[in-house]
Amino acid sequence: MELNGVSPTVDDVKALALTNYGHFTSMLVEDRRVRGLTHHLSRLSRDSRQLFGVDLDIEQVRQYVRDALAGQSTPVVVRVTVYDPNLGLGNIGSEADPQVLVTTRPASLKDAPPMTLGTVSYKREDPSVKHVGLYGAMKNRRFVQREGFDDALFLNPDGTISEIATSNIGFIRGDQIVWPRSEILLGVTMRLLDQGLEDSSTTETLTLADLSEMDAAFATNAATGIRPVAGIDNGEWPTDFPLLHELREMYAEIPGEVV
Incomplete structure (x- = not known):
């Protein structure tokens, strides 16, 4: 320090x-x-x-x-x-x-294992800023972990999906990546992936009812890269979907900048 x-x-x-x-x-x-x-x-x-x-x-x-x-x-x-x-x-x-x-x-030298998410109704204060005020996010992460999940997926007051406590979330539908359209903290990993995806990604307003159309889901975070999401609440997804592997490979090939 x-x-x-x-x-x-x-x-x-x-x-x-x-x-x-x-x-x-x-x-x-x-x-x-x-x-x-x-x-x-x-x-x-x-x-x-x-x-x-x-x-x-x-x-x-x-x-x-x-x-x-x-x-x-x-x-x-x-x-x-x-x-x-x-x-x-x-x-x-x-x-x-x-x-x-x-x-x-x-840093962990292994790929992060698949994770499960429990949904909570919560919107971070000033969501576009990566501020140190993590009380709300950690309170909700603690709540869902005590319910048996790995992390919390935030739902806006209108029920639309936004983000995970300290990660972004993306979904796979066929050969397309779907990001939630919401007021969120745009993570660096999400931004780098989206730049590489070009026309094969989109943003949509999503609710839990829309998730039945998705083939897989993943979380993005600078510390862990791309982490498969095995389920949200009671729903489940495969964690070996081919496009997930392609995303991980694409991210691994992004060159780092010298500090």
């Missing part, structure tokens, strides 16, 4: 626990390369302007990430969190001087 390139003190990081105002991005780093690095950095820059009203020095962020990777020889998941340690509950409206916290954790 490094804050602006040096080890932080407890006082430096306590604002994350006590105030919890900031944003982040997580990315898989393999051989110092990241798929979609430009998108990750653009997200950090955009969200800094939205949350703090200031521009972020992206080249400095890259240097902090490089510093945190020193001595790392195996794949890791890097999380870059941007927040201001001096902003508290009483002065949250003050001018901000956001800082950059970089943390790393080992």
Whole structure:
């Protein structure tokens, strides 16, 4: 863990626990390369302007990430969190001087196993921002895990499908990829896949009733890539659908950008 390139003190990081105002991005780093690095950095820059009203020095962020990777020889998941340690509950409206916290954790070297999803009615606050306010998402993930599922699939108040707690969801219908048309956090993995799919993907307003038309489903996340979805609520899908394998291969072939 490094804050602006040096080890932080407890006082430096306590604002994350006590105030919890900031944003982040997580990315898989393999051989110092990241798929979609430009998108990750653009997200950090955009969200800094939205949350703090200031521009972020992206080249400095890259240097902090490089510093945190020193001595790392195996794949890791890097999380870059941007927040201001001096902003508290009483002065949250003050001018901000956001800082950059970089943390790393080992990445799994295996493909993520198929997952099951339980549906909940929930819409993330400010869904287009990857903010640190994860209470609602984690509360619903905890609820469905205690019901025997792996993660939560969010339904909007009108019953339309949006996203998974910390992933996007896509569906396969024949040879076409269908993304839910909803207000969501557009993930980097989803964006990279969609760029490669070109005309073979579409977005549609989907409800649970529409899922009977789908042949398979999958989740996308920068840390795990593409993960088959084995079922939603009581419904089930095959996890060895041929197009799922093609998607994984296509994603694996996307070249990483050097940090």
